[in-house]
Amino acid sequence: MSEAHSNQMLYLLIFVGVLLMVIVGTIAFSQLKKKKPIELAETPKQPFKVASSEEKELVSVQTPALAPKLTLVEPEVETNLKQALKKTEESFFGRIKKAFSNQDKKIVLEQIEEVLYTSDLGPTTVQKLLAVVEEELSSKEFSDLNAVKAALKKQMLEILKPYYIENYANKKVSELLTTANDGPTVLMVVGVNGAGKTTSIGKMTAQLAGQGKKVLVAAGDTFRAAAGGQLKAWTERAQGAIDEGGSVEIYWPENTKDPSAVAFDAITKAKGQNYDYVILDTAGRLHTQSHLMDELKKVKRVMAKVMPEAPHDTWIVLDANSGQNALLQAKEFHQALGLSGVILTKMDGTAKGGVALGVVDQLQIPIKLVGIGEKINDLKSFDYQEYVDSILG
Ligand SMILES: Nc1nc2c(ncn2[C@@H]2O[C@H](COP(=O)(O)OP(=O)(O)OP(=O)(O)O)[C@@H](O)[C@H]2O)c(=O)[nH]1
Numbered sequence: 399m400s401e402a403h404s405n406q407m408l409y410l411l412i413f414v415g416v417l418l419m420v421i422v423g424t425i426a427f428s429q430l431k432k433k434k435p436i437e438l439a440e441t442p443k444q445p446f447k448v449a450s451s452e453e454k455e456l457v458s459v460q461t462p463a464l465a466p467k468l469t470l471v472e473p474e475v476e477t478n479l480k481q482a483l484k485k486t487e488e489s490f491f492g493r494i495k496k497a498f499s500n501q502d503k504k505i506v507l508e509q510i511e512e513v514l515y516t517s518d519l520g521p522t523t524v525q526k527l528l529a530v531v532e533e534e535l536s537s538k539e540f541s542d543l544n545a546v547k548a549a550l551k552k553q554m555l556e557i558l559k560p561y562y563i564e565n566y567a568n569k570k571v572s573e574l575l576t577t578a579n580d581g582p583t584v585l586m587v588v589g590v591n592g593a594g595k596t597t598s599i600g601k602m603t604a605q606l607a608g609q610g611k612k613v614l615v616a617a618g619d620t621f622r623a624a625a626g627g628q629l630k631a632w633t634e635r636a637q638g639a640i641d642e643g644g645s646v647e648i649y650w651p652e653n654t655k656d657p658s659a660v661a662f663d664a665i666t667k668a669k670g671q672n673y674d675y676v677i678l679d680t681a682g683r684l685h686t687q688s689h690l691m692d693e694l695k696k697v698k699r700v701m702a703k704v705m706p707e708a709p710h711d712t713w714i715v716l717d718a719n720s721g722q723n724a725l726l727q728a729k730e731f732h733q734a735l736g737l738s739g740v741i742l743t744k745m746d747g748t749a750k751g752g753v754a755l756g757v758v759d760q761l762q763i764p765i766k767l768v769g770i771g772e773k774i775n776d777l778k779s780f781d782y783q784e785y786v787d788s789i790l791g
């Protein structure tokens with residue numbers, strides 16, 4: 399073989415070698431790429447284990463997610479009731495407006511009836527509203543949206559007004575409470591689990607502290623291990639709002655499992671140390687759990703042993719999202735404890751804001767405050783005029 403030939407063979411071999419390496423490399427790379435998601439999907443190499451109750455307890459104490467989301471940067475723009483009720487307005491007035499696209503008055507009435515019955519108002523309140531719509535529609539030759547809207551507004555205001563000596567537009571929490579003649583004003587806060595009791599207490603405390611008041615919050619939720627910590631986090635926040643003369647403290651005794659004892663000791667302390675307010679947080683409970691409702695009755699009785707008029711107010715916290723169920727809850731709590739006010743939370747983003755009207759109408763007690771967000775300032779006095787204007791476009 400000539401030298402030229404052997405060189406050609408050598409180049410050919412090198413070329414084939416390089417080609418093979420490229421092919422093998424490409425295949426290997428594409429396999430690797432494919433393999434990644436498979437590995438991810440197969441990741442849990444250790445089987446999941448159900449946590450024991452002690453572990454759960456530990457997690458609930460340590461998980462920051464359970465503490466209120468207070469570290470969020472507060473947006474500069476303040477939410478108001480009208481913005482919060484946008485979804486309710488769309489689902490309530492938006493659908494009423496749509497009913498008027500029909501020429502036939504009978505169909506318009508039928509559709510309005512459906513809107514009212516599906517707006518979490520409760521049947522008694524619906525009847526009252528329906529009566530004025532019927533009257534309005536029958537008295538005119540053509541169905542007139544604006545006339546029906548005006549009639550609905552008038553009727554809603556008539557339902558709400560009797561429960562308010564004056565409208566609560568821009569009222570402070572201190573103006574909404576029954577102030578004690580002597581000693582601290584005591585407020586007991588009750589409601590089902592997760593309604594927003596602790597959060598609302600934090601928001602109220604901040605407002606009172608901002609007015610220079612001395613506030614003692616009592617950790618009466620002795621049931622859930624993380625509850626005291628959550629309340630403490632809120633009081634720390636509220637401390638940031640303290641104005642001259644004010645103070646915020648938490649009464650959170652260790653190892654006390656009896657909420658009555660917490661309430662008793664907290665009021666005693668507040669009386670002795672000249673606090674202006676005591677706000678008692680309580681564990682969430684279902685209105686159907688009679689033994690837990692009895693526990694609340696006992697707490698109330700025990701409070702009166704320190705101060706005969708205490709608690710000066712007992713407010714229920716209701717989550718607007720629970721719609722008509724909120725009405726049921728409120729009725730049961732009212733029967734057991736004699737409520738003097740309602741805090742309706744989570745009005746922001748719910749389409750079930752109609753429940754406010756049903757609550758006042760059927761419970762016959764005023765909504766004092768509405769929760770319109772998770773931030774410290776997102777608690778407003780219930781301005782019924784603004785409420786009616788908001789849900790009716
Ligand atoms: N969007 C919104 N969220 C709220 C409002 N009020 C409370 N929340 C949220 O609702 C959740 C429950 O609030 P909590 O204050 O812990 O409720 P709670 O009634 O004390 O609950 P328990 O102690 O478990 O009975 C939290 O994530 C709050 O941030 C509100 O007005 N709007």
Ligand SMILES: [Mg+2]
Pocket residue numbers: 595596597619625679680682
């Ligand atoms: Mg709570």
